[in-house]
Amino acid sequence: MQITPTRLPEVLVIEPKVFGDDRGFFTESFNQRVFDAALGGPTTFVQDNHSRSVRGVLRGLHYQLDPHAQGKLVRVVAGKVFDVAVDMRRSSPRFGQWAGFELSAENHRMAWIPPGFAHGFLVLSEVADFLYKTTDYYAPASEGAVRWDDPTIGIEWPALGVAPTLSPKDLAAPQLADAKHFA
Numbered sequence: 001m002q003i004t005p006t007r008l009p010e011v012l013v014i015e016p017k018v019f020g021d022d023r024g025f026f027t028e029s030f031n032q033r034v035f036d037a038a039l040g041g042p043t044t045f046v047q048d049n050h051s052r053s054v055r056g057v058l059r060g061l062h063y064q065l066d067p068h069a070q071g072k073l074v075r076v077v078a079g080k081v082f083d084v085a086v087d088m089r090r091s092s093p094r095f096g097q098w099a100g101f102e103l104s105a106e107n108h109r110m111a112w113i114p115p116g117f118a119h120g121f122l123v124l125s126e127v128a129d130f131l132y133k134t135t136d137y138y139a140p141a142s143e144g145a146v147r148w149d150d151p152t153i154g155i156e157w158p159a160l161g162v163a164p165t166l167s168p169k170d171l172a173a174p175q176l177a178d179a180k181h182f183a
């Protein structure tokens with residue numbers, strides 16, 4: 001397993017070992033011991049999520065505030081997405097900065113999005129199955145969202161030639177200046 005910090009150093013891209021043979025492949029998609037060693041301490045996941053989206057769908061940018069902040073271990077098992085994290089911690093020197101990376105069924109990459117970061121993704125393939133583990137339960141009253149296209153964040157989303165498809169909730173998300181943030 002190879003772990004590479006992104007330009008937001010707390011956000012990690014994780015490349016598991018993939019054992020390919022005539023039958024297909026085998027990979028450990030989660031190993032508590034290895035993951036804890038990589039993060040330098042124990043992390044407990046309490047929920048597994050699966051979403052399916054078609055090309056051009058953009059989900060995000062989402063987070064949950066304390067006391068229900070979530071760390072997320074995310075991956076794609078069918079298709080390809082451009083995945084993004086944004087630092088939402090007001091006291092961070094990187095507040096409002098973003099990191100983006102491609103996750104796909106082909107590259108087997110996962111990403112660790114720690115608590116305190118907003119998360120979202122744009123689907124680049126015809127369909128994408130997105131799987132993720134979270135360190136806290138879904139808590140809609142603690143949900144926060146920030147606009148995917150806020151110019152002060154300035155995410156460089158890959159061009160698809162069509163406007164992304166967003167949920168009504170995401171279309172109504174506030175700019176960074178008005179978004180709820182972490183201390």
Ligand SMILES: Cc1cn([C@H]2C[C@H](O)[C@@H](COP(=O)(O)OP(=O)(O)O[C@H]3O[C@@H](C)C(=O)[C@@H](O)[C@H]3O)O2)c(=O)[nH]c1=O
Nearest residue numbers: 049051059060061062063072119120121137138167169
């Ligand atoms: C996230 C979530 C949603 N739901 C329900 C609420 C709603 O009726 C339906 C769809 O919810 P949403 O529109 O919020 O789903 P979605 O836009 O896919 O939300 C997700 O986006 C990505 C980017 C994340 O990082 C996730 O943490 C989560 O916020 O599913 C749950 O029951 N449990 C959950 O954990």
